[in-house]
Amino acid sequence: MPRTAIIGTGFHVPERVVTNHDLAQWMDTSDEWIRERTGIEERRWVEDGTTGAEMARRACESALAQAGIDADEVDAIVLGTLSPDHFFPGTGVFLQRELGLDGIPCLDLRAQCTGFVYGLSVADAWIRVGQYRTILLVGVEIQSTGLDLSTRGRDMAVLFGDGCGAVVLQATDEAGRGVLSTHIHADGRHAEVLWADAPSSVGHPLISVDDLEAGRQYPRMEGREVFKHAVTRMPEAVHEALDAQGLTADDIDLLIPHQANLRISQMVQKRLGLADDRVYNNIQRYGNTTAATIPIALAEAVEQGRLRRGDLLCVVAFGSGFTWGSALIRW
Numbered sequence: 537m538p539r540t541a542i543i544g545t546g547f548h549v550p551e552r553v554v555t556n557h558d559l560a561q562w563m564d565t566s567d568e569w570i571r572e573r574t575g576i577e578e579r580r581w582v583e584d585g586t587t588g589a590e591m592a593r594r595a596c597e598s599a600l601a602q603a604g605i606d607a608d609e610v611d612a613i614v615l616g617t618l619s620p621d622h623f624f625p626g627t628g629v630f631l632q633r634e635l636g637l638d639g640i641p642c643l644d645l646r647a648q649c650t651g652f653v654y655g656l657s658v659a660d661a662w663i664r665v666g667q668y669r670t671i672l673l674v675g676v677e678i679q680s681t682g683l684d685l686s687t688r689g690r691d692m693a694v695l696f697g698d699g700c701g702a703v704v705l706q707a708t709d710e711a712g713r714g715v716l717s718t719h720i721h722a723d724g725r726h727a728e729v730l731w732a733d734a735p736s737s738v739g740h741p742l743i744s745v746d747d748l749e750a751g752r753q754y755p756r757m758e759g760r761e762v763f764k765h766a767v768t769r770m771p772e773a774v775h776e777a778l779d780a781q782g783l784t785a786d787d788i789d790l791l792i793p794h795q796a797n798l799r800i801s802q803m804v805q806k807r808l809g810l811a812d813d814r815v816y817n818n819i820q821r822y823g824n825t826t827a828a829t830i831p832i833a834l835a836e837a838v839e840q841g842r843l844r845r846g847d848l849l850c851v852v853a854f855g856s857g858f859t860w861g862s863a864l865i866r867w
């Protein structure tokens with residue numbers, strides 16, 4: 537059975553930089569509060585009219601160039617997002633159209649902050665059974681257009697950024713290389729701890745003037761509850777993956793945790809006993825870009841030469857749903 541290798545990485549973030557000081561002009565917050573609680577210094581937000589598909593196309597083009605393959609070798613697209621360009625048909629088909637890849641399957645999946653890990657799990661299974669050989673796996677979000685920029689929404693608005701990361705996955709027979717295993721979970725008992733109530737198909741209409749006035753279209757979160765679960769589930773998922781492979785945390789060359797909050801990443805790092813140079817964080821510059829955080833961080837880590845052939849890469853995520861998961865990849 538072939539394994540799944542990551543043969544190319546790429547990312548795209550909007551040019552517009554929004555600093556904590558910018559946010560403090562629109563809501564009652566401060567650079568100090570945001571840095572101290574989250575580690576975030578700035579984030580990128582799209583200009584009006586930018587689409588997720590457009591950002592995804594740029595990230596995919598970089599990933600394909602790094603892989604050294606043409607777009608027409610791609611057999612399928614798997615795209616994680618909680619902020620699709622349109623409620624339906626999502627974002628993946630628009631990306632497919634931009635890449636000129638008519639006919640290949642496009643799967644948009646949710647799983648929020650765990651979207652990339654869920655997507656990797658699905659794409660890896662397709663590749664291992666031989667259904668597809670080359671897959672574009674994408675995480676893309678436009679969060680900024682859905683945030684409440686008044687003081688009412690400050691707990692959420694300061695956290696999120698826009699951007700896209702993409703990887704090219706391809707079947708490989710090279711001994712020891714590729715995805716070793718993926719481990720994904722969910723617990724819907726906590727669905728409303730981090731969610732957007734509207735638009736909702738349960739409502740009639742999908743969204744009402746009352747909903748808008750009450751701000752039900754904005755994401756809401758019980759921050760402390762999310763924090764508590766994240767710092768438990770993420771190390772647990774890493775250990776699950778290591779145990780499945782008969783490895784220990786000492787074997788990890790690079791950990792890329794989902795970028796939700798620098799404090800969460802630091803606690804995960806501490807619980808795993810990893811030195812600073814074995815964990816990659818970039819939330820300081822991008823905030824939480826949800827499904828895009830891991831592939832953006834991975835693309836940056838590759839650019840910086842942080843991964844060498846044979847290294848053990850671990851990715852781990854936790855997010856709305858709750859959903860969480862991990863994967864081990866031999867680079």
Ligand code: COA
Nearest residue numbers: 565566569573649690691694759760762763796797854855
């Ligand atoms: N600026 C200034 N003050 C803010 C603020 C902001 N942006 N957001 C909230 N506050 C205030 C609160 O109103 C509260 O004030 P009060 O004590 O007068 O009521 C105070 O700060 C503390 O709020 P709290 O929510 O208890 O802060 P916290 O220490 O839990 O930190 C988070 C908040 C969001 C940073 C933290 O809970 C967190 O990171 N949670 C996980 C978030 C996450 O990962 N989400 C994505 C999931 S993948």
